[in-house]
Amino acid sequence: SQQGEEDPQALSIQEGENATMNCSYKTSINNLQWYRQxxxxxxxxxxxxxxxxREKHSGRLRVTLDTSKKSSSLLITASRAADTASYFCATASNTxxxxxxFxxxxxxxxxA
Amino acid sequence: SAVISQKPSRDICQRGTSLTIQCQVDSQVTMMFWYRQQPGQSLTLIATANQGSEATYESGFVIDKFPISRPNLTFSTLTVSNMSPEDSSIYLCSVEGWNTEAFFGQGTRLTVV
Known part of the structure; x- marks a missing residue:
């Protein structure tokens, strides 16, 4: 079973634009992770x-977490052609x- | 961090046969996890392999189809039994700690013909 639901399923943008992906989940979590493939x-x-x-940054990546809404977002700023990939959120919980x-x-x- | 060696890296198998996938970790870990990634899909958790106890399977996965062994704290195997073409997937083992990222093996790409 998959706990995290992501939207959009697909996103097409121009190089230089920002990309935002959202993840919602159902149960309480210990942490939430984002992966690229x-x-x-x-x-x-x-x-x-x-x-x-509530928020973390890593280079051009910015992740937010709202546990009250059980949701997270991944923002990639100034996107590049090399960012083309699938992005997954993954929730770790003890439930x-x-x-x-994932x-x-x-x-x-x-x-490009 | 953890380094995970998984083998085989790929295999082509006849339907009706079984394949055992091995996963070796370079350090002792309490929990190991087995995932399946079908073509174009995300990772689906098959089961949690705990040393000293039976594996815990997720909904839709059963021990008869995916028996798991966990003889010690550094090793686990997953067997895909009585295979059909629908079992063609990438199978991955992983380890993770409390509030640490998950570390994955290289994956086993299985094709059933």
């Missing part, structure tokens, strides 16, 4: 945000045993 490649961990944090569940993902296409 290029086509046919492995997962790359981007950011982990703990349940008591029913410790585990991490969302369905957002496919981002950045046009």
């Amino acid at each position: 290029n086509s046919g490649r492995g997962l790359v961990h981007l950011i982990l945000i703990r349940s008591n944090e 029913g045993g410790f585990k991490t569940i 969302g369905a993902g957002t496919r981002l296409f950045v046009k």
Whole structure:
């Protein structure tokens, strides 16, 4: 079962624009993580945000977490063609045993 | 951090046969996890493998189809039994700690013909 639901499912933007992806989840969490996956490649961990944090930055990435709404967003600023990939949120929780569940993902296409 | 060695990296199997995937971690970990990623899809958690106890399976996955072993704190296996073409996927093992990122093996790309 997937806890995280992401939107949009697909996003196409021009290079230089910002890309925002959203993730909603259902149960209480310990942390939320964002991963990137290029086509046919492995997962790359981007950011982990703990349940008591509201915002984190890493380079061109900005992640927010609203536990009251059970939602998170990933913002990529000044996007590049190399950012073209699938992005997944993953929620780690101790509900029913410790585990991490992945969302369905957002496919981002950045046009040069 | 953790380094995970997973093998085989890929295999092509006949339907009706079974394949065992091995996952070796370079440090002792309490919990290991097995995921499946079907083509074009996200990762779906199959089960949690705890040392010293039976694996805990997610909804839609059963032990008869995906038996798991966890003989010690650094090793686990996942068997995909009685395979059909629908089992063609990438299978990944992972380890994670409390409030740390998940670390993944390289994945096993399984094709069932």
